[in-house]
Amino acid sequence: MYSEFDIQTYLVSQSDMAFFEGEEEVAADQINEMLHYIVDFSTEEDSLVQLEEVVRRVLFEWIENPELLELDSEEMQIFIYEQLADVRQQEFNDDDD
Secondary structure, rough: HHHHHOOOOOOOOHHHHOOOOHHHHHHHHHOOOHHHHHHHOOOOOOOHHHHHHHHHHHHHHHOOOOOHHHOHHHHHHHHHHHHHHHHHHHHHHHHHO
C-alpha cells in the first residue's frame, strides 16, 4: 500500500553517483527529484510493489541513459508520470489474465 512506501530508502547521495564523472551532484539531485515525483504522483490505490517497480525502472533508465541528465523538471515529471501509468496498466493487464 502507498502509505508503506518510504522514499527515504531510495534517495541517493553524490557518492552513489560516481559513474556520472563530473556530474555527481547534478545526477544525485535529479534522481532524488524524480524519486520525490513518484511520491507526489502516487495514489492510495498504488501498491508498494507498484511503487517499488517504478523506482526500479527509473533507476535502471537513469543508469542506462545518461542523457536523462538533460531533463528539466517538467520533463522529469512527465517521465515519472509515464512510468507510473505504465506500471499501473501492466498490473491491470496482469489482473485480466
